[in-house]
Amino acid sequence: MFRPLKILIGTKCPPTRCCSAFVSRMRFSNLQYVNRLKEDDEACAAALQNAHIFLFHRLSPLLQRTEHRTLRPTALVCSGTEPQNHRTTEESVLIGCSEENQAQFCLDVGKNILNPGSSLSWWPETLNSVQDPSPYEPDLCFLLQGQALLRWNQTSGFCSTTGQPTHRNRAGSQRVCSSSGIIYYPKMSPVVIVLVSDGKRCLLGRQSSFPRGMYSALAGFCDMGETLEETLRREVAEEVGLEVHSVSYSSSQHWPFPHSSFMMAFHASVSPAHTQVSCQLEDARWFSLEEITSALQVKTPPRRGDPPVVWLPPKHAIGNRLITEWRSVSCLHYVNM
Ligand SMILES: NC(=O)C1=CN([C@@H]2O[C@H](COP(=O)(O)OP(=O)(O)OC[C@H]3O[C@@H](n4cnc5c(N)ncnc54)[C@H](O)[C@@H]3O)[C@@H](O)[C@H]2O)C=CC1
Ligand SMILES: [Mg+2]
Structure with missing residues (x-):
């Protein structure tokens, strides 16, 4: 059964994607760290032990209303001391890391494989209800990335050439056909x-x-x-x-x-x-x-x-x-x- 470790309300905003954020992320080797986690399953599994995991339900981000009537993403904070359940380790996807090199993942706790489009409207209701979206904005690109990666993993379970199952790497950034070895990357x-x-x-x-x-x-x-x-x-x-x-x-x-x-x-x-x-x-x-x-x-x-x-x-x-x-x-x- 899924067991949350600790719910963090109003978690610190991940960095925005402006150019200066990219430059500073480069300077502090954050991008190299994320790339290493994508390539090294063991390092990725270790990073997950002390990660922030942003939660989704059927591909919609789980948001919490703050006292200022804005919405914030909900994250589990993994302390590394409690064992993680199977779903957390097998289904979390890596989306980046904080300035302090703490890995950030997304996990869908209510995935809807049979009808993956059903929970998405053209415009998510949750976003319409944001009164003043500005404090929420820095999180948005992060959540959109997580949503896209979760959706791609949920809908790419089989190889389009052989029809055989595909298996994801720990980060969820690629999938490999179990029979032919064809590698699939997320599509846009x-x-x-x-x-x-x-x-x-x-x-x-x-x-x-x-x-x-x-x-x-x-x-x-x-x-x-x-x-x-x-x-x-x-x-x-x-x-x-x-x-x-x-x-x-x-x-x-x-x-x-x-x-x-x-x-x-x-x-x-x-x-x-x-x-x-x-x-x-x-x-x-x-x-x-x-x-x-x-x-x-x-x-x-x-x-x-x-x-x-x-x-x-x-x-x-x-x-x-x-x-x-x-x-x-x-x-x-x-x-x-
Ligand atoms: N972020 C924003 O401010 C806005 C975003 N959009 C997005 O732009 C996208 C494209 O706009 P539309 O006028 O719908 O496109 P469109 O004018 O090309 O018409 C959509 C049709 O194109 C065909 N199509 C061709 N390639 C496709 C593909 N890769 N995926 C899906 N359908 C494909 C389908 O028959 C589909 O019904 C939409 O997904 C919409 O969500 C649209 C307006 C504002
Ligand atoms: Mg159009």
């Missing part, structure tokens, strides 16, 4: 997300699968053989029938839906003379600076029975970042006019 699907502007307005769309009232930048999966620029132009043409004429890169983000996407975000513009939308989505329309400004203030989705309101992806989604960047540049433009 590249996705382009693009905010199209006509100089004064930006174009947002919604799919029927989006939560009610939500609009976001246009997005689409890369086809095999395509460049990012080709995907971008194809998706904009397919979804709204427009031709973009300038493209600039913004940033990127791992996104767990539907099966670990790697989102690459761009701004693009169309000629103000050619803005007629031919929509293949549930809806797509142009938004003015004023409309975007008020939509960015809507922090929670409308509840059933509330009047319709446009709301945008939350702060930690890259769609929000694109829209916020566009708003800042547009505000500057108006100030300078």
Whole structure:
């Protein structure tokens, strides 16, 4: 039976993924340490004895509300003195380590192998209920990584060539076919997300699968053989029938839906003379600076029975970042006019 060792409420935030964090992590050999744990099963098992283990239930992170109404991940703190049960040692996946070289793992205590997608909505309810996501944000990329790795391990139990079972290494970072020795690594699907502007307005769309009232930048999966620029132009043409004429890169983000996407975000513009939308989505329309400004203030989705309101992806989604960047540049433009 699963036996928690000690529940830590409000555990210390893992480092964020900003460039400076990476540089300092390199300096203190943290990355080399994590790489060693991925390659050395014995070292990884030893590290697990004194690790922080972040808990998930059916792929959703187990969060706790703090006294400030924010949400924090729940972690077991392993002291190394108590024996660990079979599931903890066999199913925890390594996601990194702290500045003090304490290993950090994730463990799904209620995994749902038969229907692994069932617990995931397009946007997790728990994230919608965060009143002020800022203190939670540093944990988010960590949790998304853990969720993706747990999901990949849960759904990659068999070799797609031989049909035989695959076995994971201790860290959960690779799986090997028991019959052919083929090695499998976690997979991601590249996705382009693009905010199209006509100089004064930006174009947002919604799919029927989006939560009610939500609009976001246009997005689409890369086809095999395509460049990012080709995907971008194809998706904009397919979804709204427009031709973009300038493209600039913004940033990127791992996104767990539907099966670990790697989102690459761009701004693009169309000629103000050619803005007629031919929509293949549930809806797509142009938004003015004023409309975007008020939509960015809507922090929670409308509840059933509330009047319709446009709301945008939350702060930690890259769609929000694109829209916020566009708003800042547009505000500057108006100030300078
Ligand atoms: N983080 C953010 O701010 C946002 C993230 N997204 C994410 O972007 C992703 C792509 O956007 P969509 O408009 O849905 O893409 P899309 O416009 O390419 O349409 C989805 C369809 O593409 C096909 N497809 C091709 N390759 C696929 C693959 N590797 N995995 C799944 N389906 C594939 C399927 O038929 C699927 O129904 C979605 O997973 C969505 O969660 C979308 C908007 C905002
Ligand atoms: Mg799309």
